[in-house]
Amino acid sequence: MNYILFDGPSRNNLLPFTFTRPVADIRVGILTIREKWETYLKSTTTTITEDYLSDKYPMVEMDENIMINASYLPNLELVEMIRNLKDNQAIFKDEDVIAFFTTEAQDDINFENYEAIEFAEDIIKIENSWDIFSKNGEAIEEDFELITKGRTSQPIPASNNIIAPENIFIEEGAKLEFTTLNASSGPIYIGKNAEIMEGALVRGPLALCEDAGIKMGAKIYGPTTIGPNSRVGGEVKNAVLFANSNKGHEGYLGNSVLGEWCNLGADTNNSNLKNNYAEVRLWDYQTEGFAKTGLQFCGLMMGDHSKCGINTMFNTGTVVGVSANIFGSGFPRNFVPSFSWGGNSGFTTYLTKKAFEVAQIVMARREIEFTDQDKAILEHVFEETKKYRRE
Known part of the structure; x- marks a missing residue:
């Protein structure tokens, strides 16, 4: 079929x-x-x-x-x-x-x-951007069962501090020494050739995908997914990184989603809770306004190829489009359009020529080609999102 x-x-x-x-x-x-x-x-x-x-x-x-x-x-x-x-x-x-x-x-x-x-049974549906992190725990548990059923995990090295080892699965080539893994609240999956460095504290559910890494001393709260070839340090809670994205340093990322080829500068932090504990609103591309999420906790939604400089601060419920470059002091606004360049003091247009040069360099570091198809997609996004930018 x-x-x-x-x-x-x-x-x-x-x-x-x-x-x-x-x-x-x-x-x-x-x-x-x-x-x-x-x-x-x-x-x-x-x-x-x-x-x-x-x-x-x-x-x-x-x-x-x-x-x-x-x-x-x-x-x-x-x-x-x-x-x-x-x-x-x-x-x-x-x-x-x-x-x-x-x-x-x-x-x-x-x-x-x-x-x-x-179909009368329960089923997971991903219909809003925030579902990616809010339903991630259920999805990790279902994938863990699917991937590991009938298979035997690689042995857990003796130097690690382990709680609920029956809920931990390690693929071939993974490296982890002198870490703390607590799988009592959800499974921990460690993919092929992934690495958890010394001193990391991890609480499941966690998906550490193939060739991904957790830095020394990191604190990871589930449900969190660290996609293939992604790197994470500092403190992370209930976040999803798709692939080839980095949050390599200290700083907090919570109730958030990063697409591919994103990079958060050192000491970047996001808020995931409003000071008045009110429901979080997110930018809605259909209504072109901010819409209710039904969530009290909601952080950063960042599209592919977007990046931010050191000490960047993101407000609760911030949406960043594709190929944005954010830097400077203060909070940028809660909706940063695709191909924006700047920060709290204002934005200009991030021209495709410069954005493509960066994408080509970044992807080449992972031995992946930035193709003509990739360029055409980003050029379309640039034109489609032009109305949101203040030219």
């Missing part, structure tokens, strides 16, 4: 992260949403997404296709229902389409002609 993951109606609620990727390639838990579906289905997937992303994330359509809403995270019950779908059947959760079997072109879909099957 040919499986295609589509963005669905939540795509715009997941900006700025979906400026540069389909919904399916958001990381929550240990794996990306795509990696979860492919593991359960034992099959590759392709994507229906925005036109400007389709060169990098193409769709492969066959005579028979099962379309899956990428906002939903798979579980055994749902995957079994999807495997048993027949032509012109669709699975719904309330009025939301989760998946459907079709032999029609995408422009011809009319769900009034489909047999509706209701």
Whole structure:
């Protein structure tokens, strides 16, 4: 069967992260949403997404296709229902389409002609940017079960101080000595060739992905995901770093999400709680205003390729777009548009030529090419977000 993951109606609620990727390639838990579906289905997937992303994330359509809403995270019950779908059947959760079997072109879909099957079980849905961190604990636990079932962990080196070792899984090549790992409140997954340096204090749930690292003396509170090739130091609580991003020094990051290729300067701190303990509002790209989150704790949402200088301070509920460069004293405003350059004293436009030069250097350090496809995506984002910048 040919499986295609589509963005669905939540795509715009997941900006700025979906400026540069389909919904399916958001990381929550240990794996990306795509990696979860492919593991359960034992099959590759392709994507229906925005036109400007389709060169990098193409769709492969066959005579028979099962379309899956990428906002939903798979579980055994749902995957079994999807495997048993027949032509012109669709699975719904309330009025939301989760998946459907079709032999029609995408422009011809009319769900009034489909047999509706209701999915009544609980399921995790990622429909807002803050869901990435607020539902990360559940996602880590489900991924931990999926990845480790029937497998044996590498031995835990004797120098470490361990609580609940049965909830810790270490992949081949991982390094950890003289650390404290407390997995009593959630699993700790340490990926292939990852490293936790001496003196680090870690409380699960934690996903330390392949080739990622935790610096000496760091304090990590779960649920936290440190994506592949990312580095973390200082104090972190309930945060998700997608991949290739760094918070390498002292400072606090809490209830936050960083995309790929982000870097936080030394002693960067974010607030995750308002002084009056009120509900946090976040910038909403659809309404172009600040919207309620229903959360008391909500920190920083930072899109791909954005960076900040040393001693940067982020207010509660700050959204930073793609390829922003923030520096200087004081708090920058709570919404920093993509390709902004500056800080509390004001912003100018971060021109694509300069931004691309930095991206090329940063990615080359990890032996990854900054491709023409990457340039085209960022150029589109630059134009799409021009209205938010004060030129």
